[in-house]
Amino acid sequence: METLDFLFGRVMPALNEGVVVSIQLIVPSALLGVFFGIVIGTLRVYGTFGLDTAANAYAALFRGTPLVVQLLFLYYGLPNIGIYLEPYGAAVIGFALCSAAYHSEYIRGGLLATRRGQLLASQALGFSTWQSMLSIIVPQAVRRALPGCGNEIIYLIKYSSLAYIVTCMELTGQGKMIATQTFRFSEVFLAVGAYYLLIVTVATFLLRKLEDRLRIPGFGHA
């Protein structure tokens, strides 16, 4: 009884507050991450004038360093050069930048799997390179990359827990606070884990829906 009172009276109100912040972190980070991932991935494959090299360097940098280090740099390091970010802002920027690097890898694979003849065909019809990318090549690459990108979004949901390191009080942060105040680590972190499991389950369902909606004969499983 006492445990239930503790969970419902103390833990859940705090975690509910935290989960709202988590979702506020995850949704914009995921959208920005996918958007920049598509841009970076496309530049990596089709970029000219050194843009491909720059995009490759970006991906190497953000995939090659720990996210925690990136967040610490954004929040504690940037003030040294006069840039002050809110904890929330620092976390979203960090997540989006890191996520974009991974998405770009999936998009790159999707682009390479899209037959180049279609680019030629669109050019023969008078498409500019930009129009070809936007209407022909990228929509196919995104469909092919969707399972991978979905996986990356699931990862993002979980690494959003790192936001508490830059003092952004999201789900894990709230849990850690109660746990250290009450020393009831096992109950609190089991509850925190259950919350993440729930978010991931919902996200998996939504991503599956999206895949179904975008399904076209000839792409993946017909």
Place this chain on the structure above:
Amino acid sequence: MENTPILRVENVSKSYNGKAVLKSVSLELNAGQHKVLIGPSGGGKSTLLHCMNYLVTPDSGRIQLDGREVNAHSRKELYAFRQQVGMIFQEFNLFDHLTALDNVAIALRKVKGQSRKEAETRAMAELERVGLADRARHYPAELSGGQKQRVSIARALAMDPKVMLLDEPTSALDPELTGEVVSVIRALARSGMTMAMATHQMEFARALADEILFMQGGEIIERGSPAELLAPGAATRTADFCRRLAEMGGD
């Protein structure tokens, strides 16, 4: 104006990695003319056709449409030029994520700026013309090779090109599927479309061509009417090539 060819190719050369693929090739296409390129693979037919649409930029030489030289450095001119020169590829190159209807309509919308309704009406008319109105909502993965190639012809025709270039339009098809594509191309020729086509189908070439151009080693080494080049006992490279094709069992 009467004598201005629709498409004129003058001394066009192209090399890849120092290897000459086209050596100063010239040809003219007058209104309503049908020219057929034949010759061994790697002879430069495909590269020539790609140059004629500026999908491949020639190293030197000139290409004129309706007596006007194309300025390949101006993207705008290049895009406008390509709209007027239709291209059919051996591998069809349909847009895999679009239905047959959208494959035809998308360039009308994105390049010509037509409304969706306007573009779809036109696209439907072109699909009817190639006998595929009932396949309009199918995706490329749901079409046979012959149907795909007919959609790609409809897609090119919807842009109202002045010339059509066909790069071995039946070579990637199973033999039993070439017939439907050949008859669409024949109907197109009868309608007066100006065309240049590369093919290995000699019967088709003989029936269609006003002039046959035999290409080998990046040069046009013989040109003439099918009657001249393929006359019984003619001692031409073209006739020799055809005999060897026939011996190999290819048509």
